[in-house]
Amino acid sequence: MAETAEQVFDSVQEVLVDALGVDDEEITPQAKLVADLGAESIDFLDIVFRLEKAFGIKIDQSEMFPDNVLNDPQYVQDGKVTDTGMAELRNRLPHANLDEFDASRDVDDFSNVFTVDTVVKFVQTKLE
Amino acid sequence: MRWIWIDRILELEKAKRCVAIKNVSLAEDVLHDHFAATDRYPKTPVMPNTLIIEGMAQTAGILVGHANDFAEKVILAKISKARFTAAAYPGHCLRYTASIVRIDRTGASTTGTVERIDPATHESVPLAQIELMFSHIDRSRTNLAFPEHNFVFTDQLIDLLRQSGFAPAPGSTPAPGAIPTR
Numbered sequence: 001m002a003e004t005a006e007q008v009f010d011s012v013q014e015v016l017v018d019a020l021g022v023d024d025e026e027i028t029p030q031a032k033l034v035a036d037l038g039a040e041s042i043d044f045l046d047i048v049f050r051l052e053k054a055f056g057i058k059i060d061q062s063e064m065f066p067d068n069v070l071n072d073p074q075y076v077q078d079g080k081v082t083d084t085g086m087a088e089l090r091n092r093l094p095h096a097n098l099d100e101f102d103a104s105r106d107v108d109d110f111s112n113v114f115t116v117d118t119v120v121k122f123v124q125t126k127l128e
Numbered sequence: 129m130r131w132i133w134i135d136r137i138l139e140l141e142k143a144k145r146c147v148a149i150k151n152v153s154l155a156e157d158v159l160h161d162h163f164a165a166t167d168r169y170p171k172t173p174v175m176p177n178t179l180i181i182e183g184m185a186q187t188a189g190i191l192v193g194h195a196n197d198f199a200e201k202v203i204l205a206k207i208s209k210a211r212f213t214a215a216a217y218p219g220h221c222l223r224y225t226a227s228i229v230r231i232d233r234t235g236a237s238t239t240g241t242v243e244r245i246d247p248a249t250h251e252s253v254p255l256a257q258i259e260l261m262f263s264h265i266d267r268s269r270t271n272l273a274f275p276e277h278n279f280v281f282t283d284q285l286i287d288l289l290r291q292s293g294f295a296p297a298p299g300s301t302p303a304p305g306a307i308p309t310r
Contacts (some may be wrong), residue, residue, distance in 0.1 A: 019208070042205035042235070046261050049230040049237050061234055 003055075003127060005120070012120050015050040019043055027116055034111040047119070057126045064122050065114065066092045070107050081105040095121040132284055133183040134224065137190065137292035146191035146226045150183050154218040175216040177256070180242055181207060184258045188226035188238040190285060192262045195231055198281045201274060205235065206261035214244055214255045221245040222255065235263040 003011075013027040020037050033039040039047075048061045062068065069075050069092065075085030086105065090098055096118045101109060139147040152159075152175045159173035185204045193202045216222055226240035242256040265274055 042261055042263055045235050045263070046206060046208065046237065052230065061232070 005124065008055075008123050008127070009116075009120050011054045012051070012116065012123060015047060015054050016116065016119070019046045019050055029115065029117040029120070031116045032112050033114045033116070033119075037116075039114075051119070051123060055123055055127065057123075059126065064095075064119070070110060076107055079107055081107065081110075093118075095125050131182075132186065132288060133179055134186050134288070137187075137289060137294060140191070140194060140289075140292075140294050143191075143195035143228055143231065145228075146187050146194075146224075148183070148187040148190075148224045148226075150222040150224070152216050152218050152220045152222065159218060173218050175220070175222070177210070177212050180212075180216070180222065180256060181210050181258060183222065184224050184226060184240050184242060184256075185260060186285070187224040188228075188240055188260055189262060189280070190289065191226050191228060192231065192236045192238065193281050193285075195228065195236070196264075198278060198286075200264040201266060201278055201280045202236075202262050203265045203280065204260060205263040208237070208259040208261055210256060210258045212256045214253050216244045216255060219247065221247055223252070229259075233264065234267045235261060237261050 009029070013024060016022065016027050016033075016037065017024055020033075020039055020043055022037050026037060031037055033043075033047075044065045045061055048059050048064060051057070052059050066089070069085060069088055070081070072085075075082055075088055081089065081101075086098070086102060089096075089101075093113070096113050097115075098113060101113050134148040134150045137146065137148045139145060154160075154173060158176060158179065160171070162174060162176050163169070163172045165171040189202050189204065193200065221244075223243045223245055224240060225243075226238050229237045229239050231237075237259065238261075239259045240257070241254065242258065244253045244255040245251070246253075
């Protein structure tokens with residue numbers, strides 16, 4: 001049986017509460033994993049492992065949180081993501097809203113792309 | 129300096145399970161400060177919970193390292209959960225059982241239990257539940273460069289494996305796949 005958006009959100013909420021040690025009410029769709037919920041690099045792997053278990057899916061960490069695009073000089077110049085880089089990110093992250101990031105393109109702002117809603121949408125695409 | 133908080137490995141099942149024991153002894157200096165006598169209380173030597181977590185990190189870390197024949201630098205990255213329900217005193221034996229929940233190229237998560245065994249009665253009491261995350265640091269997202277040599281699995285841990293009967297004969301170099309399960 002397909003899970004509703006609400007069911008997915010509830011399970012994602014549980015995963016994030018366990019992985020990040022935050023309270024239920026902090027997990028809003030707009031909450032940013034790093035800036036608002038204090039996620040660190042290892043937490044992304046923890047989240048991936050817990051999502052796999054919660055939803056019975058297989059996830060490659062780079063599918064949800066691509067880490068090699070921003071290290072590639074082809075995609076980043078002077079700390080800003082290039083047009084080619086943006087196209088690559090949009091291609092790799094169909095589950096993320098990149099519009100706000102597109103305005104600054106500063107690699108230091110990239111973590112803000114990962115919100116609770118991004119995770120929910122990612123899971124939904126994996127469940128389809 | 130010795131920073132080995134397990135004494136012997138009893139079981140090592142590749143990429144699945146590792147069981148280790150540690151005997152808590154008054155010969156360990158740390159117990160004399162934890163807790164030292166105060167004006168109100170006499171000296172109370174208790175095995176520090178932080179070091180019990182370290183013992184689990186070593187048990188689970190060996191399990192995670194062994195899964196890839198010690199090719200990866202396995203670093204404790206996160207204590208996901210550590211819940212203690214009893215304390216260990218000098219003379220007790222701690223039994224660590226670690227299992228891999230998930231492992232991939234970037235790291236692993238483990239779960240484990242610690243029991244306190246009283247050698248006088250052989251009674252076993254659940255002492256802790258500990259969940260850990262390990263990072264294969266060369267593949268981590270931090271993009272930092274680390275030394276080429278594997279500074280995690282040094283002679284200390286490899287010697288422990290050998291003394292427990294899991295490593296190659298003395299003098300031979302631990303090669304990928306060379307460490308058999310008992």
